Amino acid sequence: MQTVNDFNFKNEKVLIRVDFNVPLNAEFAITDDSRIAATVPTIKKILADGGSCILMSHLGRPKEGPTEKYSLKHIVNRVSELTGAKVHFADDCIGDSAYQLAAGLQSGEILLLENLRFYKEEEKGDLGFAEKLSKLGTFYVNDAFGTAHRAHASTAVIAQFFKGKKCFGYVMAGEISNARKVLDNPARPFTAIVGGAKVSDKLLIIENLMSIADYIIIGGGMAYTFAKAQGGKIGKSLCEDDRMPLTLELIEKAKAKGVKLLLPEDSVVADNFANDAHTTISNNDAIDDQYMGLDIGPKATDVFCEAIRASKTVLWNGPMGVFEMSSFEAGTKAVAQAVADVAQAGGFSLIGGGDSAAAIHKFKLADKVSYVSTGGGALLEYFEGKELPGVKAVLD
Numbered sequence: 001m002q003t004v005n006d007f008n009f010k011n012e013k014v015l016i017r018v019d020f021n022v023p024l025n026a027e028f029a030i031t032d033d034s035r036i037a038a039t040v041p042t043i044k045k046i047l048a049d050g051g052s053c054i055l056m057s058h059l060g061r062p063k064e065g066p067t068e069k070y071s072l073k074h075i076v077n078r079v080s081e082l083t084g085a086k087v088h089f090a091d092d093c094i095g096d097s098a099y100q101l102a103a104g105l106q107s108g109e110i111l112l113l114e115n116l117r118f119y120k121e122e123e124k125g126d127l128g129f130a131e132k133l134s135k136l137g138t139f140y141v142n143d144a145f146g147t148a149h150r151a152h153a154s155t156a157v158i159a160q161f162f163k164g165k166k167c168f169g170y171v172m173a174g175e176i177s178n179a180r181k182v183l184d185n186p187a188r189p190f191t192a193i194v195g196g197a198k199v200s201d202k203l204l205i206i207e208n209l210m211s212i213a214d215y216i217i218i219g220g221g222m223a224y225t226f227a228k229a230q231g232g233k234i235g236k237s238l239c240e241d242d243r244m245p246l247t248l249e250l251i252e253k254a255k256a257k258g259v260k261l262l263l264p265e266d267s268v269v270a271d272n273f274a275n276d277a278h279t280t281i282s283n284n285d286a287i288d289d290q291y292m293g294l295d296i297g298p299k300a301t302d303v304f305c306e307a308i309r310a311s312k313t314v315l316w317n318g319p320m321g322v323f324e325m326s327s328f329e330a331g332t333k334a335v336a337q338a339v340a341d342v343a344q345a346g347g348f349s350l351i352g353g354g355d356s357a358a359a360i361h362k363f364k365l366a367d368k369v370s371y372v373s374t375g376g377g378a379l380l381e382y383f384e385g386k387e388l389p390g391v392k393a394v395l396d
């Protein structure tokens with residue numbers, strides 16, 4: 001896997017696919033710049049070599065071409081502050097003005113291109129659009145893990161125009177190497193914790209992990225589909241009835257493969273989906289009709305945390321309950337602490353992006369685990385065993 005460390009970028013105009021899809025408030029101020037900050041080391045390496053950077057990204061989901069709200073011009077100043085470099089802005093990502101600005105770019109300078117998704121061709125993976133973008137630079141770097149599972153023009157299709165002159169940035173390289181640590185010969189026992197709302201979103205990852213993990217822990221809303229499929233009463237808890245047969249198949253598969261599948265024994269149940277609802281503890285197979293399970297219960301929490309603490313490798317994707325509400329955060333918080341304890345004891349714990357990353361930040365444990373992935377969908381697909389188009393295109 002070649003990264004920016006393997007090249008010298010003197011006099012190269014390096015076209016970098018970054019993920020600057022940052023949240024903006026109503027005044028277009030950035031409310032969380034961590035995605036920009038993550039790519040700064042890649043940019044600085046290239047500038048320090050004597051190269052220049054042409055940054056391309058999407059922002060939001062513009063439907064109909066250029067839209068003020070989704071303009072990358074709002075982040076020019078922050079990119080300049082974080083990199084300490086002069087940043088020019090091209091108000092169109094292709095076309096004469098972009099080419100002129102790219103041609104005039106000096107070593108040590110940055111050109112930020114307008115939102116790629118102002119062109120429908122970006123998400124369609126249009127070859128002609130990718131070729132037009134490719135003409136802006138002399139070298140291609142992909143540092144956008146969050147979109148690596150999409151075969152878009154700038155994430156995958158463009159790479160073919162840079163034979164021998166393409167590589168990964170530090171964000172991509174970090175994401176891939178940390179995921180590989182879990183997938184290839186993990187230190188054992190290896191426990192995968194899968195939670196979140198819907199079992200349908202996580203079926204493929206559970207199936208793939210069956211061939212790798214020693215323990216698979218299931219929590220969150222998805223556990224109730226398993227419970228009902230096994231004949232349990234789950235009250236008003238989340239359930240995907242059409243997936244019940246598949247959950248039974250997963251239970252059988254785990255037995256056949258000798259994987260220990262841990263399902264929650266009990267839950268914190270509530271009479272309402274609200275923080276101030278009336279709550280009680282119930283066994284998972286006997287939830288009263290008026291109640292819904294919104295967090296794992298104390299017995300499940302103990303069993304899960306014990307298995308996690310006994311592990312040398314842990315992958316965590318998806319919360320154990322509705323951790324956004326304080327009444328239903330205890331299970332997720334305890335699991336987060338156990339996952340952190342594994343890393344503190346010398347093991348390896350990887351936090352999948354999305355809601356598990358939000359939870360680990362909420363409980364202020366992000367610096368106590370081995371790695372927090374930035375890519376929700378991309379990481380999920382990687383652990384489903386799929387080849388990510390944005391990764392493959394750079395390796396080809």
Ligand code: AMP
Nearest residue numbers: 196197198220221293294318321322355
């Ligand atoms: P996902 O995006 O599939 O990882 O799901 C994360 C979401 O699932 C979070 O917003 C949680 O609030 C929600 N969630 C977790 N457990 C439950 C539950 N028992 N009932 C309803 N929602 C849940």
